[in-house]
Protein backbone atom coordinates (compact mmCIF):
# COMPACT_ATOMS: atom_id res chain seq x y z
CA UNK A 74 0.00 0.00 0.00
CA UNK A 75 1.22 3.49 -0.78
CA UNK A 76 1.12 4.92 2.75
CA UNK A 77 0.37 8.44 1.63
CA UNK A 78 -2.22 7.79 -1.08
CA UNK A 79 -5.68 9.26 -0.50
CA UNK A 80 -8.50 8.66 -2.95
CA UNK A 81 -11.47 11.02 -3.00
CA UNK A 82 -14.66 9.69 -4.58
CA UNK A 83 -16.71 12.60 -5.98
CA UNK A 84 -15.55 16.03 -7.17
CA UNK A 85 -18.36 18.11 -5.69
CA UNK A 86 -17.72 20.91 -3.24
CA UNK A 87 -16.97 18.53 -0.36
CA UNK A 88 -14.70 16.19 -2.30
CA UNK A 89 -12.64 18.97 -3.88
CA UNK A 90 -12.22 20.77 -0.55
CA UNK A 91 -11.05 17.53 1.07
CA UNK A 92 -8.64 16.94 -1.80
CA UNK A 93 -7.08 20.39 -1.39
CA UNK A 94 -6.87 20.06 2.39
CA UNK A 95 -5.19 16.62 2.18
CA UNK A 96 -2.86 17.73 -0.62
CA UNK A 97 -1.66 20.58 1.61
CA UNK A 98 -0.84 17.99 4.26
CA UNK A 99 1.36 16.08 1.84
CA UNK A 100 -1.05 13.33 0.82
CA UNK A 101 -0.87 12.14 -2.75
CA UNK A 102 -4.47 12.77 -3.73
CA UNK A 103 -6.50 11.33 -6.59
CA UNK A 104 -10.06 12.53 -7.10
CA UNK A 105 -12.32 10.18 -9.04
CA UNK A 106 -15.43 11.83 -10.48
CA UNK A 107 -18.17 9.87 -12.21
CA UNK A 108 -19.38 12.74 -14.40
CA UNK A 109 -17.70 13.53 -17.70
CA UNK A 110 -16.64 17.00 -16.50
CA UNK A 111 -16.59 19.21 -13.42
CA UNK A 112 -19.37 21.56 -14.54
CA UNK A 113 -21.59 21.82 -11.45
CA UNK A 114 -25.30 22.67 -11.56
CA UNK A 115 -25.99 26.22 -12.77
CA UNK A 116 -26.88 27.76 -9.45
CA UNK A 117 -25.49 29.96 -6.73
CA UNK A 118 -24.28 28.93 -3.30
CA UNK A 119 -24.22 30.96 -0.12
CA UNK A 120 -21.15 30.57 2.08
CA UNK A 121 -21.46 31.68 5.68
CA UNK A 122 -18.51 32.70 7.89
CA UNK A 123 -18.20 29.14 9.24
CA UNK A 124 -17.22 27.60 5.89
CA UNK A 125 -15.20 30.66 4.90
CA UNK A 126 -13.02 30.10 7.97
CA UNK A 127 -12.54 26.50 6.81
CA UNK A 128 -11.56 27.81 3.38
CA UNK A 129 -9.11 30.20 5.10
CA UNK A 130 -7.36 27.14 6.58
CA UNK A 131 -6.59 25.91 3.05
CA UNK A 132 -5.68 29.40 1.82
CA UNK A 133 -8.73 29.94 -0.41
CA UNK A 134 -10.97 32.16 1.73
CA UNK A 135 -9.76 35.47 0.29
CA UNK A 136 -10.10 34.27 -3.29
CA UNK A 137 -13.67 33.15 -2.63
CA UNK A 138 -14.56 36.46 -0.95
CA UNK A 139 -12.98 38.37 -3.87
CA UNK A 140 -15.14 36.61 -6.44
CA UNK A 141 -18.36 36.56 -4.41
CA UNK A 142 -21.11 39.08 -3.76
CA UNK A 143 -21.24 40.08 -0.11
CA UNK A 144 -24.76 39.91 1.21
CA UNK A 145 -26.30 43.35 1.66
CA UNK A 146 -29.29 44.41 3.73
CA UNK A 147 -32.47 42.62 2.75
CA UNK A 148 -35.04 40.61 4.54
CA UNK A 149 -38.13 38.49 4.55
CA UNK A 150 -41.26 39.45 2.67
CA UNK A 151 -44.83 38.32 2.11
CA UNK A 152 -45.86 37.39 -1.47
CA UNK A 153 -47.60 40.78 -1.91
CA UNK A 154 -44.31 42.54 -1.09
CA UNK A 155 -44.82 43.59 2.57
CA UNK A 156 -41.58 43.35 4.54
CA UNK A 157 -41.97 40.97 7.47
CA UNK A 158 -38.41 41.32 8.76
CA UNK A 159 -35.31 43.21 7.73
CA UNK A 160 -31.83 41.77 7.93
CA UNK A 161 -28.85 43.92 8.77
CA UNK A 162 -25.72 42.66 7.00
CA UNK A 163 -23.36 44.60 9.30
CA UNK A 164 -24.99 43.19 12.44
CA UNK A 165 -24.79 39.69 10.98
CA UNK A 166 -21.11 40.12 10.08
CA UNK A 167 -20.33 41.46 13.55
CA UNK A 168 -22.15 38.59 15.23
CA UNK A 169 -20.59 35.80 13.17
CA UNK A 170 -17.18 37.29 12.45
CA UNK A 171 -17.64 37.92 8.74
CA UNK A 172 -20.11 38.37 5.89
CA UNK A 173 -22.32 35.84 4.18
CA UNK A 174 -21.15 35.68 0.57
CA UNK A 175 -22.80 34.30 -2.52
CA UNK A 176 -21.12 33.00 -5.67
CA UNK A 177 -21.83 30.82 -8.65
CA UNK A 178 -21.10 27.14 -7.97
CA UNK A 179 -18.92 26.96 -11.07
CA UNK A 180 -16.70 29.70 -9.63
CA UNK A 181 -16.28 27.82 -6.34
CA UNK A 182 -15.49 24.55 -8.13
CA UNK A 183 -12.95 26.36 -10.31
CA UNK A 184 -11.21 27.89 -7.29
CA UNK A 185 -11.01 24.52 -5.54
CA UNK A 186 -9.90 22.55 -8.61
CA UNK A 187 -7.20 25.09 -9.46
CA UNK A 188 -5.59 24.50 -6.05
CA UNK A 189 -4.89 20.85 -6.96
CA UNK A 190 -1.90 19.53 -8.90
CA UNK A 191 -2.46 18.82 -12.60
CA UNK A 192 -3.92 15.40 -13.16
CA UNK A 193 -5.22 15.01 -9.60
CA UNK A 194 -8.86 14.98 -10.79
CA UNK A 195 -10.00 12.23 -13.12
CA UNK A 196 -13.44 12.65 -14.66
CA UNK A 197 -15.54 9.89 -16.17
CA UNK A 198 -14.18 7.68 -13.40
CA UNK A 199 -16.89 6.14 -11.22
CA UNK A 200 -15.48 4.34 -8.19
CA UNK A 201 -16.94 1.87 -5.72
CA UNK A 202 -15.63 0.56 -2.44
CA UNK A 203 -14.57 -3.07 -2.60
CA UNK A 204 -13.12 -3.25 0.92
CA UNK A 205 -13.02 -0.38 3.46
CA UNK A 206 -9.82 -1.81 4.98
CA UNK A 207 -8.70 -1.40 8.57
CA UNK A 208 -5.60 -0.38 10.54
CA UNK A 209 -3.57 -3.19 8.99
CA UNK A 210 -5.22 -3.58 5.58
CA UNK A 211 -5.53 -0.90 2.86
CA UNK A 212 -8.89 0.11 1.48
CA UNK A 213 -9.63 -1.17 -2.01
CA UNK A 214 -11.70 0.51 -4.71
CA UNK A 215 -12.97 -0.60 -8.10
CA UNK A 216 -12.31 2.03 -10.79
CA UNK A 217 -12.58 2.00 -14.61
CA UNK A 218 -8.82 1.21 -14.66
CA UNK A 219 -9.13 -1.72 -12.29
CA UNK A 220 -8.75 -2.11 -8.56
CA UNK A 221 -6.66 0.36 -6.56
CA UNK A 222 -5.54 0.54 -2.93
CA UNK A 223 -5.55 3.56 -0.67
CA UNK A 224 -4.46 4.46 2.84
CA UNK A 225 -7.42 6.82 3.09
CA UNK A 226 -10.65 7.05 1.08
CA UNK A 227 -12.88 10.11 1.24
CA UNK A 228 -16.37 9.23 0.09
CA UNK A 229 -17.87 12.51 -1.07
CA UNK A 230 -20.28 10.91 -3.51
CA UNK A 231 -23.25 13.10 -2.74
CA UNK A 232 -26.82 12.71 -1.61
CA UNK A 233 -27.36 9.36 -3.34
CA UNK A 234 -24.06 8.01 -2.04
CA UNK A 235 -23.54 4.37 -2.92
CA UNK A 236 -20.70 4.31 -0.38
CA UNK A 237 -23.11 5.20 2.43
CA UNK A 238 -25.18 2.16 1.55
CA UNK A 239 -22.12 -0.09 1.25
CA UNK A 240 -20.77 0.95 4.66
CA UNK A 241 -24.12 1.13 6.48
CA UNK A 242 -26.56 -1.18 4.65
CA UNK A 243 -28.89 -1.27 7.64
CA UNK A 244 -29.41 2.52 7.68
CA UNK A 245 -32.89 3.59 6.48
CA UNK A 246 -31.40 6.11 4.05
CA UNK A 247 -32.92 9.16 2.39
CA UNK A 248 -36.39 10.43 3.15
CA UNK A 249 -38.46 12.73 0.92
CA UNK A 250 -39.01 16.05 2.69
CA UNK A 251 -42.33 16.76 0.96
CA UNK A 252 -41.13 19.62 -1.19
CA UNK A 253 -39.34 20.38 -4.44
CA UNK A 254 -36.94 23.18 -5.43
CA UNK A 255 -36.18 25.23 -8.51
CA UNK A 256 -33.04 27.25 -9.18
CA UNK A 257 -32.15 29.74 -11.92
CA UNK A 258 -29.31 32.14 -12.71
CA UNK A 259 -30.31 35.05 -14.98
CA UNK A 260 -29.21 38.63 -15.67
CA UNK A 261 -30.27 41.01 -12.89
CA UNK A 262 -33.62 42.71 -13.47
CA UNK A 263 -33.44 46.35 -14.60
CA UNK A 264 -35.51 47.70 -11.71
CA UNK A 265 -33.52 47.58 -8.48
CA UNK A 266 -34.49 45.18 -5.73
CA UNK A 267 -33.24 44.21 -2.28
CA UNK A 268 -32.15 40.62 -1.59
CA UNK A 269 -35.11 38.82 -0.14
CA UNK A 270 -36.64 35.55 0.87
CA UNK A 271 -40.41 35.52 0.57
CA UNK A 272 -42.60 33.03 2.37
CA UNK A 273 -46.10 32.20 1.09
CA UNK A 274 -48.48 29.31 1.76
CA UNK A 275 -46.41 26.17 1.07
CA UNK A 276 -44.15 28.21 -1.22
CA UNK A 277 -40.93 30.18 -0.91
CA UNK A 278 -38.90 32.37 -3.28
CA UNK A 279 -35.45 33.92 -2.75
CA UNK A 280 -33.48 36.33 -4.93
CA UNK A 281 -29.80 37.13 -4.30
CA UNK A 282 -27.37 39.09 -6.49
CA UNK A 283 -24.17 37.52 -7.82
CA UNK A 284 -21.06 39.64 -8.35
CA UNK A 285 -21.13 39.45 -12.14
CA UNK A 286 -24.40 41.28 -12.81
CA UNK A 287 -26.55 38.18 -12.67
CA UNK A 288 -28.88 37.03 -9.92
CA UNK A 289 -29.43 33.65 -8.35
CA UNK A 290 -33.06 32.85 -7.57
CA UNK A 291 -34.38 29.78 -5.80
CA UNK A 292 -37.89 28.59 -5.07
CA UNK A 293 -39.43 25.80 -3.05
CA UNK A 294 -42.98 24.41 -2.86
CA UNK A 295 -44.74 21.45 -1.32
CA UNK A 296 -45.24 18.76 -3.97
CA UNK A 297 -45.46 15.00 -4.33
CA UNK A 298 -42.12 13.28 -4.97
CA UNK A 299 -41.16 12.87 -8.60
CA UNK A 300 -43.65 15.41 -9.95
CA UNK A 301 -42.73 17.34 -13.07
CA UNK A 302 -44.63 20.06 -14.97
CA UNK A 303 -46.58 18.69 -17.93
CA UNK A 304 -45.43 21.67 -20.04
CA UNK A 305 -42.18 23.09 -18.62
CA UNK A 306 -40.78 24.20 -15.27
CA UNK A 307 -40.84 27.90 -16.13
CA UNK A 308 -44.57 27.60 -16.78
CA UNK A 309 -44.91 25.86 -13.41
CA UNK A 310 -43.00 28.68 -11.68
CA UNK A 311 -45.26 31.24 -13.37
CA UNK A 312 -48.33 29.41 -12.07
CA UNK A 313 -46.93 29.29 -8.54
CA UNK A 314 -45.11 32.64 -8.29
CA UNK A 315 -46.14 34.75 -11.31
CA UNK A 316 -48.20 37.17 -9.19
CA UNK A 317 -45.60 37.63 -6.43
CA UNK A 318 -43.87 40.95 -5.76
CA UNK A 319 -41.03 42.48 -7.79
CA UNK A 320 -38.54 41.15 -8.91
CA UNK A 321 -40.15 37.68 -9.19
CA UNK A 322 -42.26 38.21 -12.38
CA UNK A 323 -39.40 40.08 -14.09
CA UNK A 324 -37.02 37.23 -13.32
CA UNK A 325 -39.47 34.66 -14.64
CA UNK A 326 -39.87 36.56 -17.87
CA UNK A 327 -36.08 36.35 -18.38
CA UNK A 328 -35.81 32.63 -17.65
CA UNK A 329 -35.04 30.14 -20.38
CA UNK A 330 -37.24 27.09 -19.58
CA UNK A 331 -34.31 24.77 -20.37
CA UNK A 332 -32.16 26.43 -17.70
CA UNK A 333 -34.55 25.86 -14.79
CA UNK A 334 -33.18 23.28 -12.38
CA UNK A 335 -35.73 21.28 -10.45
CA UNK A 336 -34.80 18.89 -7.64
CA UNK A 337 -36.97 17.15 -5.07
CA UNK A 338 -35.70 17.63 -1.53
CA UNK A 339 -34.50 14.51 0.26
CA UNK A 340 -32.63 14.39 3.53
CA UNK A 341 -31.24 12.02 6.16
CA UNK A 342 -33.32 12.66 9.31
CA UNK A 343 -31.83 9.54 10.93
CA UNK A 344 -28.13 10.09 11.55
CA UNK A 345 -25.64 7.45 10.50
CA UNK A 346 -24.02 5.53 13.37
CA UNK A 347 -20.62 6.92 12.28
CA UNK A 348 -19.07 8.85 9.42
CA UNK A 349 -16.40 6.22 8.83
CA UNK A 350 -15.70 2.53 8.50
CA UNK A 351 -12.17 1.17 8.23
CA UNK A 352 -10.18 3.63 6.12
CA UNK A 353 -13.22 5.25 4.47
CA UNK A 354 -14.61 8.58 5.67
CA UNK A 355 -17.96 9.88 4.43
CA UNK A 356 -18.48 13.60 4.09
CA UNK A 357 -20.95 16.19 2.82
CA UNK A 358 -24.34 15.08 1.55
CA UNK A 359 -23.16 11.47 1.59
CA UNK A 360 -22.89 11.71 5.38
CA UNK A 361 -25.64 14.14 6.37
CA UNK A 362 -27.91 15.31 3.55
CA UNK A 363 -30.10 18.12 4.87
CA UNK A 364 -32.94 20.34 3.70
CA UNK A 365 -31.64 23.53 2.03
CA UNK A 366 -33.58 25.78 4.44
CA UNK A 367 -30.49 27.00 6.35
CA UNK A 368 -28.25 27.07 3.26
CA UNK A 369 -25.73 24.91 5.14
CA UNK A 370 -25.36 21.66 3.15
CA UNK A 371 -22.32 22.83 1.21
CA UNK A 372 -21.00 24.83 4.17
CA UNK A 373 -21.00 21.67 6.28
CA UNK A 374 -19.31 19.68 3.50
CA UNK A 375 -16.49 22.25 3.52
CA UNK A 376 -16.22 22.10 7.32
CA UNK A 377 -16.14 18.26 7.15
CA UNK A 378 -13.30 18.33 4.63
CA UNK A 379 -11.05 20.58 6.68
CA UNK A 380 -11.76 18.75 9.94
CA UNK A 381 -11.08 15.41 8.24
CA UNK A 382 -7.69 16.60 6.97
CA UNK A 383 -6.94 17.96 10.45
CA UNK A 384 -7.50 14.54 12.03
CA UNK A 385 -5.84 12.61 9.19
CA UNK A 386 -2.75 14.73 9.78
CA UNK A 387 0.37 14.85 7.62
CA UNK A 388 0.76 12.12 5.03
CA UNK A 389 2.48 9.20 6.79
CA UNK A 390 5.32 8.18 4.50
CA UNK A 391 6.12 11.44 2.76
CA UNK A 392 8.88 12.44 5.16
CA UNK A 393 10.36 9.11 6.21
CA UNK A 394 13.44 10.73 7.68
CA UNK A 395 11.34 12.96 9.88
CA UNK A 396 9.57 9.93 11.32
CA UNK A 397 6.11 11.43 10.78
CA UNK A 398 3.64 9.70 13.07
CA UNK A 399 1.77 6.89 11.34
CA UNK A 400 -1.80 7.34 10.16
CA UNK A 401 -4.00 5.13 12.33
CA UNK A 402 -7.44 5.15 10.68
CA UNK A 403 -9.26 3.78 13.73
CA UNK A 404 -8.04 6.74 15.78
CA UNK A 405 -8.03 9.52 13.17
CA UNK A 406 -11.41 8.70 11.64
CA UNK A 407 -13.08 8.10 15.00
CA UNK A 408 -11.93 11.59 15.99
CA UNK A 409 -13.43 12.91 12.74
CA UNK A 410 -16.76 11.21 13.45
CA UNK A 411 -16.64 12.47 17.05
CA UNK A 412 -16.22 16.06 15.85
CA UNK A 413 -18.64 16.04 12.97
CA UNK A 414 -21.54 13.69 13.71
CA UNK A 415 -23.11 15.56 16.67
CA UNK A 416 -22.74 18.96 15.00
CA UNK A 417 -24.17 17.97 11.63
CA UNK A 418 -26.98 15.92 13.23
CA UNK A 419 -28.13 19.04 15.09
CA UNK A 420 -27.96 21.10 11.87
CA UNK A 421 -29.86 18.45 9.84
CA UNK A 422 -32.62 18.57 12.50
CA UNK A 423 -32.70 22.36 12.61
CA UNK A 424 -32.85 22.52 8.81
CA UNK A 425 -35.83 20.13 8.90
CA UNK A 426 -37.64 22.26 11.52
CA UNK A 427 -36.96 25.46 9.55
CA UNK A 428 -38.02 23.75 6.33
CA UNK A 429 -41.32 22.67 7.91
CA UNK A 430 -41.91 26.26 9.07
CA UNK A 431 -41.25 27.68 5.61
CA UNK A 432 -43.57 25.11 3.99
CA UNK A 433 -46.60 25.74 6.26
CA UNK A 434 -49.58 25.80 3.91
CA UNK A 435 -52.75 26.27 6.04
CA UNK A 436 -53.89 29.92 5.90
CA UNK A 437 -54.24 30.45 9.71
CA UNK A 438 -50.79 28.95 10.33
CA UNK A 439 -49.27 31.14 7.60
CA UNK A 440 -50.93 34.27 9.06
CA UNK A 441 -49.65 33.41 12.55
CA UNK A 442 -46.16 32.78 11.17
CA UNK A 443 -46.12 36.20 9.44
CA UNK A 444 -47.26 37.92 12.64
CA UNK A 445 -44.61 36.16 14.71
CA UNK A 446 -41.81 36.85 12.23
CA UNK A 447 -42.82 40.53 12.15
CA UNK A 448 -43.01 40.77 15.95
CA UNK A 449 -39.68 39.02 16.47
CA UNK A 450 -38.01 41.32 13.99
CA UNK A 451 -39.53 44.51 15.51
CA UNK A 452 -38.88 43.71 19.14
CA UNK A 453 -35.65 41.76 18.91
CA UNK A 454 -33.85 41.97 15.57
CA UNK A 455 -31.01 39.90 17.06
CA UNK A 456 -33.47 37.04 17.54
CA UNK A 457 -33.54 36.29 13.81
CA UNK A 458 -29.74 36.13 13.69
CA UNK A 459 -29.68 34.06 16.84
CA UNK A 460 -31.05 31.18 14.76
CA UNK A 461 -27.54 30.87 13.28
CA UNK A 462 -25.72 30.92 16.61
CA UNK A 463 -23.68 27.76 16.95
CA UNK A 464 -23.66 27.38 13.16
CA UNK A 465 -22.23 30.48 11.46
CA UNK A 466 -19.86 31.25 14.37
CA UNK A 467 -18.00 27.91 14.08
CA UNK A 468 -14.20 27.92 14.01
CA UNK A 469 -12.02 25.17 12.52
CA UNK A 470 -9.86 23.08 14.82
CA UNK A 471 -6.34 24.33 15.23
CA UNK A 472 -3.51 21.83 14.97
CA UNK A 473 -1.95 21.41 18.39
CA UNK A 474 1.40 23.18 18.69
CA UNK A 475 4.34 20.75 18.49
CA UNK A 476 5.99 20.18 21.81
CA UNK A 477 9.61 21.28 21.87
Ligand SMILES: Cc1cc2nc3c(=O)[nH]c(=O)nc-3n(C[C@H](O)[C@H](O)[C@H](O)COP(=O)(O)OP(=O)(O)OC[C@H]3O[C@@H](n4cnc5c(N)ncnc54)[C@H](O)[C@@H]3O)c2cc1C
Nearest residue numbers: 083085086087107119199200230231357358368370371372
Ligand atom coordinates in the same frame (compact mmCIF):
# COMPACT_ATOMS: atom_id res chain seq x y z
C1 LIG B 1 -32.08 24.27 -3.73
C2 LIG B 1 -30.81 24.04 -2.98
C3 LIG B 1 -30.10 25.16 -2.51
C4 LIG B 1 -28.95 24.98 -1.76
N1 LIG B 1 -28.29 26.08 -1.31
C5 LIG B 1 -27.18 25.94 -0.55
C6 LIG B 1 -26.47 27.09 -0.08
O1 LIG B 1 -26.81 28.24 -0.36
N2 LIG B 1 -25.38 26.88 0.71
C7 LIG B 1 -24.96 25.61 1.02
O2 LIG B 1 -23.98 25.49 1.75
N3 LIG B 1 -25.59 24.52 0.55
C8 LIG B 1 -26.68 24.64 -0.23
N4 LIG B 1 -27.31 23.53 -0.74
C9 LIG B 1 -26.77 22.20 -0.41
C10 LIG B 1 -25.53 21.87 -1.25
O3 LIG B 1 -25.84 21.99 -2.63
C11 LIG B 1 -25.05 20.45 -0.98
O4 LIG B 1 -25.06 20.18 0.39
C12 LIG B 1 -23.60 20.28 -1.51
O5 LIG B 1 -23.55 20.49 -2.90
C13 LIG B 1 -23.09 18.89 -1.18
O6 LIG B 1 -21.79 18.74 -1.69
P1 LIG B 1 -21.13 17.30 -1.80
O7 LIG B 1 -19.73 17.53 -2.26
O8 LIG B 1 -21.35 16.53 -0.55
O9 LIG B 1 -21.98 16.54 -2.90
P2 LIG B 1 -22.18 16.87 -4.45
O10 LIG B 1 -21.95 18.30 -4.74
O11 LIG B 1 -23.49 16.27 -4.83
O12 LIG B 1 -21.01 16.05 -5.17
C14 LIG B 1 -21.02 14.66 -5.25
C15 LIG B 1 -20.18 14.27 -6.45
O13 LIG B 1 -19.91 12.86 -6.42
C16 LIG B 1 -20.01 12.35 -7.73
N5 LIG B 1 -20.23 10.91 -7.63
C17 LIG B 1 -21.33 10.25 -7.17
N6 LIG B 1 -21.11 8.93 -7.17
C18 LIG B 1 -19.85 8.74 -7.63
C19 LIG B 1 -19.04 7.57 -7.84
N7 LIG B 1 -19.49 6.33 -7.60
N8 LIG B 1 -17.78 7.74 -8.31
C20 LIG B 1 -17.29 8.99 -8.56
N9 LIG B 1 -18.01 10.12 -8.39
C21 LIG B 1 -19.27 9.99 -7.91
C22 LIG B 1 -21.16 13.14 -8.34
O14 LIG B 1 -21.12 13.10 -9.76
C23 LIG B 1 -20.88 14.52 -7.79
O15 LIG B 1 -20.03 15.28 -8.62
C24 LIG B 1 -28.47 23.68 -1.49
C25 LIG B 1 -29.15 22.56 -1.99
C26 LIG B 1 -30.31 22.74 -2.74
C27 LIG B 1 -31.04 21.53 -3.25
